[in-house]
Amino acid sequence: MKAFKTIAPALALLALPSLGMAQEAEAAAAPDINPYIFTTLLFLIGGFLVFWMAAGFAMLEAGLVRSKNVTMQLTKNIALFSIAAIMYWLVGFNLMYPGEWLVEGWLGPFFAITSLEPVGLAAADASLDYASVGSDFFFQLMFCATTASIVSGTLAERIKLWPFLIFVVVLTGFIYPIEASWQWGGGFLSEMGFSDFAGSTLVHAAGGFAALAGALVLGPRLGKYSADGKIMPIPGSNLALATLGTFILWLGWFGFNGGSQLAAGTVGDVTDVSRIFSNTNMAAASGAVAALILTQVMYKKPDLTMVLNGALAGLVSITAEPLMPTLFGALWIGAIGGIIVVFTVPMLDRMKIDDVVGAIPVHLIAGVWGTLAVPFYNDGTSFVTQIIGIVAIGAFVFIVSLIVWFILKAIMGIRVTEEEEINGLDMAELGMEAYPEFSKG
Numbered sequence: 492m493k494a495f496k497t498i499a500p501a502l503a504l505l506a507l508p509s510l511g512m513a514q515e516a517e518a519a520a521a522p523d524i525n526p527y528i529f530t531t532l533l534f535l536i537g538g539f540l541v542f543w544m545a546a547g548f549a550m551l552e553a554g555l556v557r558s559k560n561v562t563m564q565l566t567k568n569i570a571l572f573s574i575a576a577i578m579y580w581l582v583g584f585n586l587m588y589p590g591e592w593l594v595e596g597w598l599g600p601f602f603a604i605t606s607l608e609p610v611g612l613a614a615a616d617a618s619l620d621y622a623s624v625g626s627d628f629f630f631q632l633m634f635c636a637t638t639a640s641i642v643s644g645t646l647a648e649r650i651k652l653w654p655f656l657i658f659v660v661v662l663t664g665f666i667y668p669i670e671a672s673w674q675w676g677g678g679f680l681s682e683m684g685f686s687d688f689a690g691s692t693l694v695h696a697a698g699g700f701a702a703l704a705g706a707l708v709l710g711p712r713l714g715k716y717s718a719d720g721k722i723m724p725i726p727g728s729n730l731a732l733a734t735l736g737t738f739i740l741w742l743g744w745f746g747f748n749g750g751s752q753l754a755a756g757t758v759g760d761v762t763d764v765s766r767i768f769s770n771t772n773m774a775a776a777s778g779a780v781a782a783l784i785l786t787q788v789m790y791k792k793p794d795l796t797m798v799l800n801g802a803l804a805g806l807v808s809i810t811a812e813p814l815m816p817t818l819f820g821a822l823w824i825g826a827i828g829g830i831i832v833v834f835t836v837p838m839l840d841r842m843k844i845d846d847v848v849g850a851i852p853v854h855l856i857a858g859v860w861g862t863l864a865v866p867f868y869n870d871g872t873s874f875v876t877q878i879i880g881i882v883a884i885g886a887f888v889f890i891v892s893l894i895v896w897f898i899l900k901a902i903m904g905i906r907v908t909e910e911e912e913i914n915g916l917d918m919a920e921l922g923m924e925a926y927p928e929f930s931k932g
Contacts, residue, residue, distance in 0.1 A: 523619070524619060525756055526619070526620075526754070526755075526756025526757070527618075527619045527620075527621070527622060527623075527756070528756075529755040529756050529761075530621065530622040530626075530753070530754050530755050530756055531622040531623045531626040532626075532755065533622075533749075533750055533752070533753075533754070533755040533764070534622055534623075534626035534627055534629065534630040534750060535626050535629065535630075536746065536750070537630055537746035537747070537749055537750020537751075538626070538629045538630040538632075538633050538746065538750065539746070540742065540743050540745060540746025540747070540750070541630070541633035541634065541637065541743050541746045541747050541750070542633050542743075543739060543742065543743045543746075544633070544637060544640070544739065544740050544743030544744070544747065545568060545569075545572045545636060545637075545640065546736075546739050547736045547737070547738075547739030547740035547741075547742075547743055548568055548637075548640040548641075548643065548644070548736065548740065549564070549565055549568040549569070549736070550732045550733070550735050550736030550739060551644070551732075551733050551736030551737060551740065551799075551848060552564040552568065552643060552644045552647060552736070552847075552848055553565055553728075553729065553732050553733075553736070553925070554727050554728065554729040554730055554731065554732030554733030554734070554735075554736060555644070555647075555727035555728075555733050555796065555847060555848045556647045556648055556727055556728060556847060556848075557648065557725065557726075557727065557728050557915070558728040558729075558915075558924075558925065558926045558929055559914070559915025559916070559917055559918070559924070560647060560648045560915055560916045560917060561728060561729075561917065561924075561925035561926065562916075562917040562921055562923055562924060562925045563647075563648075563652065563916040563917055563920055563921060564643065564644075564647055565925070566652065566921060567643045567652065567655060567656075568640065568643060570652075570656055570659075571636065571639040571640060571643060571655075571656065571659045571663075572636045572639075572640075574639075574656060574659050574660055574663060575632065575635050575636035575639055575659065575663040576632060576636070578635075578660055578663045578664035579605075579628075579631070579632045579635045579636075579663060579664070579668070580604065580605050580628070580632075581602065581604060581664065582601060582602055582603075582664040582665065582668065583632075583635055583663060583664055583665075583667065583668035584605045584628050584631060584632070584668070585599065585600065585603035585604070585605055586599045586600065586601060586603070586665070586668040586669065586672065587599070587631070587667075587668035587669075587671050587672045587675065587676050588631075588672070588675070588676050589672060589676055596673070596677075596678045596679035596682065597673070597678060597679060598669060598672075599668075599669075599672055599676065605624070605628050606624070607623075607624055607625045607628070608623055608624055608625060630750055633746075633747075634671075634690060634693075634694050634747075635663050635667050635668070636663065637694055637695075637698070637747075638662065638663070638667045638694050638695075638697055638698040638701070639659045639662055639663050639667075639698070640698070641695065641698030641699060641701070641702055641850050641854045642655075642658070642659075642662070642698055642701050642702045642705060642850075643655070644702075644846075644847055644848035644849075644850045645702035645703075645705065645706055645846045645847060645848065645850045645851060646702065646705045646706060646709055646847075647847040647848065648712050648847055648912070648916065649709060649710075649712050649713075649906055649907060649912050649916075650705070650709055650905055650906060650907070651903075651904065651905055651906065651907055651920065652916075652920050652921075653903070654899045654900075654903055654904070654905040655905070657899060658701075658705070658892075658895055658896065658899060661895050662701055662892070666697075666701070666887075666888055666891055666892065667694075667697060669887070670693065670697055670883075670884045670887050670888055671690075671693050671694075671697075673880075673883070673884070674687055674693055674880070675693065680879075680880045680883065680884075683876050683879065683880070684871065684872050684873065684876045685872065685876045685877060685879065685880035686811070686812065686865050686869055686871060686872040686876075686877070687811050687862055687865070687880065688748070688751055688810065688811055688812050688813060688814060688865075689747055689748045689751035689810045689811070689813060690747075690751075690810055690811075691807055691808065691810040691811035691857075691858040691859075691861035691862045692811065692858050692859065692861075692862040692880060692881050692884050692885075693884065694810075694858075695807045695810065695853075695854040695855070695857070695858035696854060696855050696858030696859055696862070696881065696884065696885065697884055697885075697888045698850070698854050698855075699850060699851050699853075699854040699855025699856070699858060700855060700884075700885050700888040700889040700892065701888055701889070701892040702846070702850050702851055702854075702855070703844070703851055703855060703889065704888075704889050704892035704893040704896055705892065705896050705905075706844050706845060706846060706851070707844065707893070708893065708896040708897060708900055708905065709896075709905060709906055710845070710906070711843055711844070711845030712725065712845055712847070712912070713909060713912055713913065715845050716840075716843050716845075722837075722840045722841075725847075727796070728926075730795055730796070733795075733796065733799055734795070734799060737799040737802055737803060740803060740806070741772075741775050741802060741803075741806065744771055744775070744806045744810075745768050745771060745772075747810065748767050748768075748770075748771045748809070748810055748813040749764045749767045749768050749771070751767075751813075752764050752767060752814070763814055766814060767813045767814050769818060769821075770809055770813045770814070770816055770818065770820075770821035771806065771809055771810075771813050771821075773809075773818050773821040773822050773825065774805040774806060774808060774809035774813075774821045774822070774824055774825025774828070775802045775803075775805045775806045775809075775825060776802070776805070776822075776825070777805055777821070777822040777823070777825040777826040777829065778801040778802050778803070778804050778805020778806070778808065778825040778826060778828045778829035778832075779798050779799075779801045779802035779805065779829060780801075780826070780829070781801055781805075781825075781826040781827075781828075781829030781830050781833075782794075782797045782798045782800065782801025782802075782804075782829040782830070782832055782833050783797075783798045783801070785797075785829070785830060785833045786798070786833060789833065796849070797832060797833055797836070800832045800836070800848075800849045800852065800853050801828070801829030801832050801833070802829070803853045804825075804828035804829055804831055804832045804852065804853045804857035805824075805825030805826070805828045805829055805857075806825070806828075807828060807853060807854055807857040807858050807861055808824050808825055808827065808828030808831075808857050808858075808860055808861035808864065809821055809824055809825055809828075809861060810858075810861055811858075811861040811862045811864065811865050812861070812864065812865040812868060812869050815868040815869045816867075816868045817868075820867070820868055824861065824864050824867075827860060827864075828857040828860060828861065831852060831856050831857050831860055832849065832852045832853060832857065835851075835852035835856050836849050836852050839851060839852065859881055859885075862877055862880070862881055863877055863878070863881070865877055907919055907920065
């Protein structure tokens, strides 16, 4: 017995290597679940940050319209997000990411309803090469809703509620998913070599083209342009809300661009996400500063609304390629976005295109600029492919949107009456006011 006690520790030591080898073999046989878990978390965190952008758009628009139209803008923003959520489930997600194409590279299947994983999914049953379907659907939905939010601000203060929401159904269910599938769904633009990392053109310029089509069909607000060609400024009701909305959008953009890395399972991926965050922030800051300085030079006083839109234009500009540029690259790309806003807002007014919040300069024109800037830092694409992509997406979204707006105008009318516009859409369309203490905006 004493002999056994003496040799037992030695036997245990001899067994340790074999036990270690068995554990190593078991670990090698088990699937690596970390990429799946961390990428899923990236989508969920990025998704709720982008969702917060819906609040940013609502506050920005509420601040830049007159007080008699604030409730209408808030109603449109919560309604358009809700409609986008339903339409993207019903049609959009599987139309945008087709397992099969109806027309190869151009059009996926309609009404393929998105299904989530079963409750309590086991690792052995999960597709561990990517992320959960639920997180992917949730994240991509936010981009779809953002496209519709862009349209809302441009057409403020004179459009009827229900024709606008019907357009949102078409935009979020069909127009956006189709054009986005051409790049992100493996369509013909992707095959060509077009590059748009997080959607300067696919989301922002697309929303801008839809807004432009609506503005042309709808016409300007009463009193915006006088008969002798003068441009009459129409100040917003609350610049504090507009500023809050801009900061919320700025915050949400970290999820917008950072989540578009689409992977967080390696050191390289997480490091790239941090690089994207830094570049995104730099572009926003430089866009704001460029607009601040330029308005001081041009108008002798800084213009807060231009500075706010300058920051947003910087964000839109870097969205097409937030990973590859240096911090200096992000600075000058964003700064040009801010400069674009200062020059194009008055240009649209000279063309008598009434864009209440400046969404067309910020999202369409800065979006095009950001997409054209991609080849400066990404040698995997070219200026020719970028131009082809912009033209293809712009033509499709603008023409289809124009047709939809004309149909809505012919069938049910899209504009309120002059009397309703003068009194405000809050009372005319909704029967309630955001600021009931004031009877006039």
